[in-house]
Amino acid sequence: MKPVRHPDAPAPGQLLGAHYGECFGCGGLQPHGLHLQARAGEGVSITAEFTVQPAHQGAPGLAHGGVLATALDETLGSLNWLLRTIAVTGRLETDFVRPVPVGTTLHLEAEVTAVAGRKIYSRATGRVGGPDGPVAVRAEALFIEVKVDHFVQHGREEEIQAAMNDPDQVRRARAFEVNP
Numbered sequence: 001m002k003p004v005r006h007p008d009a010p011a012p013g014q015l016l017g018a019h020y021g022e023c024f025g026c027g028g029l030q031p032h033g034l035h036l037q038a039r040a041g042e043g044v045s046i047t048a049e050f051t052v053q054p055a056h057q058g059a060p061g062l063a064h065g066g067v068l069a070t071a072l073d074e075t076l077g078s079l080n081w082l083l084r085t086i087a088v089t090g091r092l093e094t095d096f097v098r099p100v101p102v103g104t105t106l107h108l109e110a111e112v113t114a115v116a117g118r119k120i121y122s123r124a125t126g127r128v129g130g131p132d133g134p135v136a137v138r139a140e141a142l143f144i145e146v147k148v149d150h151f152v153q154h155g156r157e158e159e160i161q162a163a164m165n166d167p168d169q170v171r172r173a174r175a176f177e178v179n180p
Ligand SMILES: CCCCCCCC/C=C\CCCCCCCC(=O)SCCNC(=O)CCNC(=O)[C@H](O)C(C)(C)COP(=O)(O)OP(=O)(O)OC[C@H]1O[C@@H](n2cnc3c(N)ncnc32)[C@H](O)[C@@H]1OP(=O)(O)O
Pocket: 019, 025, 073, 074, 077, 086, 087, 088, 089, 090, 091, 117, 118, 119, 142, 144, 146, 148, 151, 152, 160, 163, 164, 174, 175, 176
């Protein structure tokens, strides 16, 4: 089925902000995290930016592939906020097309291509040298819708409590609001 943008999804151009301060992908409290900034696009699409830091190296001077996969994963995960669905990555297939040096800003875009029951299909690209630059990474993903119970059951008690007590209303909403 074609994905449906939730009526309360943030307007195109709006920054999403972090869904969790300690998130390695987008949180502000992780010194070596990606600090990825995602913005709502048209339909069920997202754009995001991430600048490769020295802490993200694999080979000397180059981004680690796993870090680039994290950037794709985080961008793709942000799409779920436009659907107002809580979902986790079930499958993430990544193509590494060209190396990404430290200091480079990766310009990411992602869209949901289809939804089938709990399965959310999506794809993303990351470009260098600007939003219209050459493609450096590409991914296709399958996210699976879960209930908040997924995190309560599997997460560590102290972090779950902290997330529940988060004074930031938007982050709390992103953590707890399911498709109404
Ligand atoms: C109180 C505090 C609350 C806090 C709340 C915070 C919310 C914040 C908001 C957002 C959070 C996201 C944060 C973003 C971070 C970026 C995203 C990540 O990195 S997420 C982490 C990595 N991913 C995992 O850890 C998943 C681990 N895997 C699992 O838990 C399970 O395997 C799960 C839930 C994915 C599926 O398990 P099943 O038992 O629920 O469902 P089954 O029946 O196995 O699958 C359902 C359908 O999906 C297919 N499926 C499942 N996995 C598949 C796969 N790997 N490949 C292909 N198909 C797959 C199955 O074949 C099935 O399809 P058919 O309905 O039969 O057609």
